[in-house]
Amino acid sequence: MSDFEHVPVLLEQTIEGLCIKNDGIYLDGTVGGAGHSRRIASMLSEKGRLICLDKDPDALATARERLSDYPTVEVIQADFRDALSVLPQYEGKLNGALLDLGVSSHQLDTAERGFSYNKEGHLDMRMSDSGTTAADIVNTASFEDLCRILRDYGEERYAAQIADKIIQKRSEDWIDSTLQLSEIVTSALPPAVRRKEKHPARKTFQALRIAVNDEMNALEEGLEGIFELLAPGGRLCVITFHSIEDRIVKQFFKKKMTGCTCPPDFPVCVCGGKPQATAVNKKPITAGEEELNENRRSRSAKLRILEKI
Secondary structure: OOOOOOOOOOHHHHHHHHOOOOOOEEEEOOOOOOHHHHHHHHOOOOOOEEEEEEOOHHHHHHHHHHOOOOOOEEEEEOOHHHHHHHOHHHOOOEEEEEEEOOOOHHHHHOHHHOOOOOOOOEOOOOOOOOOOOHHHHHHHOOHHHHHHHHHHHHOOOOHHHHHHHHHHHHOOOOOOEHHHHHHHHHHHOOHHHHOOOOOOOHHHHHHHHHHHOOHHHHHHHHHHHHHHHEEEEEEEEEEEOOHHHHHHHHHHHHHHHHOOOOOOOOOOOOOOOOOOEEEOOOOOEOOOHHHHHHOHHHHHOEEEEEEEO
16 A cells, blocks of 8 residues: 555644644544654654544555554554544543644545546545445436535536536436546536536535535534644644635634634623634645645645634
8 A cells, every 4th residue: 555645744744734743643634645644653662642533444554554653652543533532541631632624645546446536437536435425426317416425525617517427417327437427517617617617516526425425524523623632732723625625624723712602792602712722824734845846735724723721
Protein backbone atom coordinates (compact mmCIF):
# COMPACT_ATOMS: atom_id res chain seq x y z
CA MET A 1 0.00 0.00 0.00
CA SER A 2 3.02 2.29 -0.20
CA ASP A 3 1.57 3.81 -3.38
CA PHE A 4 -1.20 5.48 -1.33
CA GLU A 5 -0.42 9.10 -2.15
CA HIS A 6 -1.92 11.99 -0.21
CA VAL A 7 0.39 15.01 -0.11
CA PRO A 8 -0.47 16.73 3.17
CA VAL A 9 -2.11 20.10 2.57
CA LEU A 10 -1.22 23.07 4.79
CA LEU A 11 1.23 20.86 6.68
CA GLU A 12 3.40 23.56 8.26
CA GLN A 13 0.41 25.72 9.17
CA THR A 14 -1.36 22.77 10.76
CA ILE A 15 1.67 21.70 12.81
CA GLU A 16 2.13 25.28 13.99
CA GLY A 17 -1.58 25.46 14.83
CA LEU A 18 -1.48 22.26 16.90
CA CYS A 19 1.34 23.74 18.99
CA ILE A 20 2.87 20.29 19.55
CA LYS A 21 4.20 19.37 23.00
CA ASN A 22 6.66 16.48 22.90
CA ASP A 23 4.86 14.69 25.74
CA GLY A 24 1.35 15.55 24.54
CA ILE A 25 -1.53 13.37 23.37
CA TYR A 26 -2.79 13.96 19.81
CA LEU A 27 -5.44 12.61 17.47
CA ASP A 28 -5.40 12.44 13.68
CA GLY A 29 -9.00 11.58 12.86
CA THR A 30 -8.34 11.17 9.12
CA VAL A 31 -4.89 9.63 8.90
CA GLY A 32 -5.01 8.82 5.15
CA GLY A 33 -1.48 8.50 3.82
CA ALA A 34 -0.09 9.61 7.21
CA GLY A 35 1.45 12.84 5.90
CA HIS A 36 0.43 14.96 8.87
CA SER A 37 0.80 12.07 11.32
CA ARG A 38 4.40 11.34 10.42
CA ARG A 39 5.35 14.92 11.22
CA ILE A 40 3.44 14.87 14.51
CA ALA A 41 4.94 11.49 15.49
CA SER A 42 8.46 12.72 14.75
CA MET A 43 7.98 15.55 17.27
CA LEU A 44 6.86 13.36 20.18
CA SER A 45 9.03 11.93 22.94
CA GLU A 46 8.51 8.45 24.39
CA LYS A 47 6.02 10.06 26.79
CA GLY A 48 3.88 11.41 23.95
CA ARG A 49 1.00 9.69 22.22
CA LEU A 50 -0.60 9.88 18.75
CA ILE A 51 -3.85 8.07 17.94
CA CYS A 52 -4.71 7.75 14.25
CA LEU A 53 -8.19 6.90 12.94
CA ASP A 54 -9.47 6.09 9.46
CA LYS A 55 -12.26 3.93 8.08
CA ASP A 56 -10.56 3.30 4.72
CA PRO A 57 -8.78 -0.10 4.82
CA ASP A 58 -6.22 1.05 2.22
CA ALA A 59 -5.38 4.11 4.31
CA LEU A 60 -5.00 2.02 7.44
CA ALA A 61 -2.59 -0.40 5.80
CA THR A 62 -0.49 2.49 4.53
CA ALA A 63 -0.57 4.37 7.83
CA ARG A 64 0.53 1.31 9.80
CA GLU A 65 3.42 0.78 7.39
CA ARG A 66 4.56 4.40 7.37
CA LEU A 67 4.21 4.88 11.13
CA SER A 68 5.71 1.53 12.14
CA ASP A 69 8.93 3.17 13.37
CA TYR A 70 7.06 5.24 15.96
CA PRO A 71 6.16 3.26 19.12
CA THR A 72 4.11 6.17 20.43
CA VAL A 73 1.54 5.80 17.60
CA GLU A 74 -1.65 3.71 17.61
CA VAL A 75 -3.61 3.21 14.37
CA ILE A 76 -7.28 2.24 14.69
CA GLN A 77 -9.93 1.46 12.06
CA ALA A 78 -12.79 3.79 12.96
CA ASP A 79 -14.82 6.70 11.64
CA PHE A 80 -13.86 9.95 13.34
CA ARG A 81 -17.57 10.54 14.01
CA ASP A 82 -17.20 7.78 16.65
CA ALA A 83 -14.02 9.19 18.21
CA LEU A 84 -15.56 9.78 21.64
CA SER A 85 -17.02 6.27 21.91
CA VAL A 86 -13.87 4.64 20.50
CA LEU A 87 -11.52 6.60 22.78
CA PRO A 88 -13.44 7.26 26.03
CA GLN A 89 -10.23 6.89 28.04
CA TYR A 90 -8.94 10.12 26.47
CA GLU A 91 -11.96 12.31 27.29
CA GLY A 92 -10.65 15.70 28.40
CA LYS A 93 -7.04 14.65 27.80
CA LEU A 94 -6.11 15.43 24.18
CA ASN A 95 -3.67 18.28 23.60
CA GLY A 96 -4.66 18.50 19.96
CA ALA A 97 -6.69 16.94 17.17
CA LEU A 98 -6.64 17.15 13.39
CA LEU A 99 -9.25 16.50 10.70
CA ASP A 100 -8.17 16.69 7.05
CA LEU A 101 -11.46 16.31 5.21
CA GLY A 102 -10.05 15.97 1.70
CA VAL A 103 -10.36 12.94 -0.57
CA SER A 104 -6.93 11.39 -1.13
CA SER A 105 -5.20 11.18 -4.49
CA HIS A 106 -5.07 7.41 -4.01
CA GLN A 107 -8.85 7.21 -3.68
CA LEU A 108 -9.36 9.35 -6.77
CA ASP A 109 -6.74 7.54 -8.82
CA THR A 110 -7.88 4.00 -7.92
CA ALA A 111 -10.52 3.53 -10.60
CA GLU A 112 -12.31 0.64 -8.89
CA ARG A 113 -13.08 2.84 -5.86
CA GLY A 114 -15.49 4.80 -8.07
CA PHE A 115 -14.61 8.32 -6.94
CA SER A 116 -13.35 9.60 -10.29
CA TYR A 117 -15.58 10.98 -13.04
CA ASN A 118 -12.87 10.47 -15.68
CA LYS A 119 -11.72 6.91 -14.86
CA GLU A 120 -13.75 3.79 -15.64
CA GLY A 121 -14.82 1.91 -12.53
CA HIS A 122 -17.72 0.54 -10.52
CA LEU A 123 -19.91 3.33 -9.13
CA ASP A 124 -18.92 2.73 -5.51
CA MET A 125 -17.56 5.83 -3.67
CA ARG A 126 -17.52 4.21 -0.21
CA MET A 127 -14.71 5.38 2.06
CA SER A 128 -15.03 2.08 3.94
CA ASP A 129 -15.75 -1.41 2.61
CA SER A 130 -19.40 -1.60 3.68
CA GLY A 131 -22.72 0.18 3.23
CA THR A 132 -24.69 1.77 0.40
CA THR A 133 -22.85 2.49 -2.84
CA ALA A 134 -23.29 5.39 -5.26
CA ALA A 135 -24.83 2.91 -7.73
CA ASP A 136 -27.49 2.03 -5.14
CA ILE A 137 -28.46 5.69 -4.76
CA VAL A 138 -28.36 6.50 -8.48
CA ASN A 139 -30.55 3.54 -9.37
CA THR A 140 -33.08 3.58 -6.53
CA ALA A 141 -33.47 7.12 -5.16
CA SER A 142 -36.58 9.08 -6.05
CA PHE A 143 -36.47 12.17 -8.25
CA GLU A 144 -36.97 14.34 -5.14
CA ASP A 145 -34.14 12.65 -3.24
CA LEU A 146 -31.75 12.89 -6.18
CA CYS A 147 -32.53 16.61 -6.52
CA ARG A 148 -31.99 17.15 -2.79
CA ILE A 149 -28.65 15.32 -2.80
CA LEU A 150 -27.38 17.23 -5.83
CA ARG A 151 -28.51 20.61 -4.50
CA ASP A 152 -27.54 20.19 -0.85
CA TYR A 153 -24.25 18.36 -1.27
CA GLY A 154 -23.12 19.50 -4.71
CA GLU A 155 -24.69 22.95 -4.91
CA GLU A 156 -25.68 21.84 -8.40
CA ARG A 157 -27.74 24.44 -10.25
CA TYR A 158 -29.03 21.88 -12.75
CA ALA A 159 -30.05 19.26 -10.17
CA ALA A 160 -33.53 18.72 -11.61
CA GLN A 161 -32.27 18.25 -15.17
CA ILE A 162 -29.60 15.78 -14.04
CA ALA A 163 -32.02 13.83 -11.82
CA ASP A 164 -34.51 13.63 -14.67
CA LYS A 165 -31.85 12.32 -17.07
CA ILE A 166 -30.63 9.74 -14.52
CA ILE A 167 -34.15 8.40 -14.01
CA GLN A 168 -34.69 8.25 -17.77
CA LYS A 169 -31.45 6.30 -18.35
CA ARG A 170 -31.85 3.91 -15.41
CA SER A 171 -35.26 2.86 -16.76
CA GLU A 172 -33.38 1.50 -19.77
CA ASP A 173 -30.54 -0.19 -17.88
CA TRP A 174 -28.85 -0.28 -14.46
CA ILE A 175 -26.28 2.54 -14.15
CA ASP A 176 -23.15 0.88 -12.79
CA SER A 177 -20.03 2.67 -14.01
CA THR A 178 -18.42 6.02 -13.32
CA LEU A 179 -17.98 6.97 -16.96
CA GLN A 180 -21.56 5.96 -17.70
CA LEU A 181 -22.83 8.35 -15.03
CA SER A 182 -20.38 11.04 -16.11
CA GLU A 183 -21.77 10.90 -19.65
CA ILE A 184 -25.36 11.01 -18.39
CA VAL A 185 -24.68 14.09 -16.28
CA THR A 186 -22.85 15.84 -19.10
CA SER A 187 -25.70 15.16 -21.53
CA ALA A 188 -28.18 16.76 -19.10
CA LEU A 189 -26.37 20.09 -19.01
CA PRO A 190 -26.59 23.05 -21.41
CA PRO A 191 -23.76 23.23 -24.00
CA ALA A 192 -22.35 26.40 -22.43
CA VAL A 193 -21.90 24.61 -19.08
CA ARG A 194 -20.24 21.61 -20.75
CA ARG A 195 -17.61 23.89 -22.28
CA LYS A 196 -16.45 25.27 -18.93
CA GLU A 197 -12.97 24.40 -17.66
CA LYS A 198 -14.15 22.24 -14.74
CA HIS A 199 -15.68 18.86 -15.51
CA PRO A 200 -19.51 18.97 -15.85
CA ALA A 201 -19.94 15.93 -13.55
CA ARG A 202 -17.72 17.28 -10.76
CA LYS A 203 -20.53 18.54 -8.53
CA THR A 204 -22.66 15.42 -9.04
CA PHE A 205 -19.79 13.12 -8.03
CA GLN A 206 -19.05 15.28 -4.98
CA ALA A 207 -22.71 15.19 -3.95
CA LEU A 208 -22.99 11.41 -4.32
CA ARG A 209 -19.74 10.83 -2.40
CA ILE A 210 -21.02 12.96 0.47
CA ALA A 211 -24.36 11.12 0.48
CA VAL A 212 -22.79 7.65 0.30
CA ASN A 213 -20.52 8.36 3.25
CA ASP A 214 -22.99 10.53 5.21
CA GLU A 215 -20.17 13.04 5.44
CA MET A 216 -22.05 16.06 6.77
CA ASN A 217 -23.71 14.22 9.66
CA ALA A 218 -20.40 12.50 10.38
CA LEU A 219 -18.66 15.87 10.50
CA GLU A 220 -21.18 17.39 12.91
CA GLU A 221 -21.02 14.36 15.22
CA GLY A 222 -17.25 14.09 14.95
CA LEU A 223 -16.63 17.74 15.82
CA GLU A 224 -18.76 17.44 18.96
CA GLY A 225 -17.12 14.20 20.06
CA ILE A 226 -13.56 15.31 19.40
CA PHE A 227 -14.16 18.59 21.22
CA GLU A 228 -15.13 16.56 24.31
CA LEU A 229 -11.83 14.67 24.04
CA LEU A 230 -9.80 17.89 24.16
CA ALA A 231 -8.14 19.03 27.38
CA PRO A 232 -8.34 22.71 28.38
CA GLY A 233 -5.93 24.49 26.07
CA GLY A 234 -6.20 21.67 23.53
CA ARG A 235 -6.49 22.68 19.90
CA LEU A 236 -8.66 21.39 17.07
CA CYS A 237 -7.40 21.91 13.50
CA VAL A 238 -9.84 21.26 10.65
CA ILE A 239 -8.95 21.42 6.94
CA THR A 240 -11.93 21.73 4.60
CA PHE A 241 -12.09 21.64 0.81
CA HIS A 242 -15.55 22.88 -0.15
CA SER A 243 -18.02 25.46 1.13
CA ILE A 244 -20.56 22.98 2.52
CA GLU A 245 -18.23 21.34 5.04
CA ASP A 246 -16.46 24.64 5.78
CA ARG A 247 -19.84 26.17 6.70
CA ILE A 248 -20.46 23.37 9.21
CA VAL A 249 -17.02 23.85 10.78
CA LYS A 250 -17.46 27.63 10.92
CA GLN A 251 -20.87 27.30 12.61
CA PHE A 252 -19.53 24.73 15.10
CA PHE A 253 -16.62 27.00 16.03
CA LYS A 254 -18.98 29.96 16.43
CA LYS A 255 -21.26 27.95 18.75
CA LYS A 256 -18.36 26.91 20.97
CA MET A 257 -17.05 30.49 21.13
CA THR A 258 -20.44 32.07 21.88
CA GLY A 259 -21.73 30.06 24.81
CA CYS A 260 -25.01 31.93 25.29
CA THR A 261 -28.01 30.27 23.63
CA CYS A 262 -30.62 32.89 24.51
CA PRO A 263 -32.80 34.28 21.67
CA PRO A 264 -31.24 37.40 20.08
CA ASP A 265 -34.08 39.64 21.30
CA PHE A 266 -33.40 38.89 25.00
CA PRO A 267 -31.96 42.06 26.64
CA VAL A 268 -29.70 40.03 28.97
CA CYS A 269 -28.45 36.45 29.07
CA VAL A 270 -30.56 34.14 31.22
CA CYS A 271 -29.17 30.78 30.10
CA GLY A 272 -25.83 31.23 31.84
CA GLY A 273 -23.95 29.72 28.93
CA LYS A 274 -20.25 30.53 28.76
CA PRO A 275 -17.87 30.35 25.79
CA GLN A 276 -16.09 27.00 25.64
CA ALA A 277 -13.38 27.94 23.15
CA THR A 278 -11.55 30.72 21.40
CA ALA A 279 -10.50 31.03 17.75
CA VAL A 280 -6.77 30.80 17.09
CA ASN A 281 -7.22 32.31 13.63
CA LYS A 282 -10.08 34.72 12.92
CA LYS A 283 -9.95 34.03 9.18
CA PRO A 284 -9.30 30.62 7.61
CA ILE A 285 -5.67 29.91 6.74
CA THR A 286 -5.03 29.16 3.05
CA ALA A 287 -2.03 27.93 1.07
CA GLY A 288 0.79 30.23 0.06
CA GLU A 289 2.01 30.72 -3.49
CA GLU A 290 4.70 28.02 -3.28
CA GLU A 291 2.28 25.34 -2.07
CA LEU A 292 -0.33 26.41 -4.61
CA ASN A 293 2.21 25.85 -7.38
CA GLU A 294 3.34 22.47 -6.04
CA ASN A 295 0.01 20.93 -4.97
CA ARG A 296 -3.21 21.56 -6.90
CA ARG A 297 -5.29 20.14 -4.05
CA SER A 298 -4.29 23.05 -1.85
CA ARG A 299 -6.19 25.58 -3.96
CA SER A 300 -9.50 25.06 -2.16
CA ALA A 301 -8.12 24.13 1.27
CA LYS A 302 -9.04 26.17 4.35
CA LEU A 303 -7.65 25.60 7.82
CA ARG A 304 -9.58 26.69 10.92
CA ILE A 305 -8.17 26.31 14.43
CA LEU A 306 -10.05 26.33 17.74
CA GLU A 307 -8.64 26.25 21.28
CA LYS A 308 -10.67 24.81 24.14
CA ILE A 309 -10.97 26.99 27.24
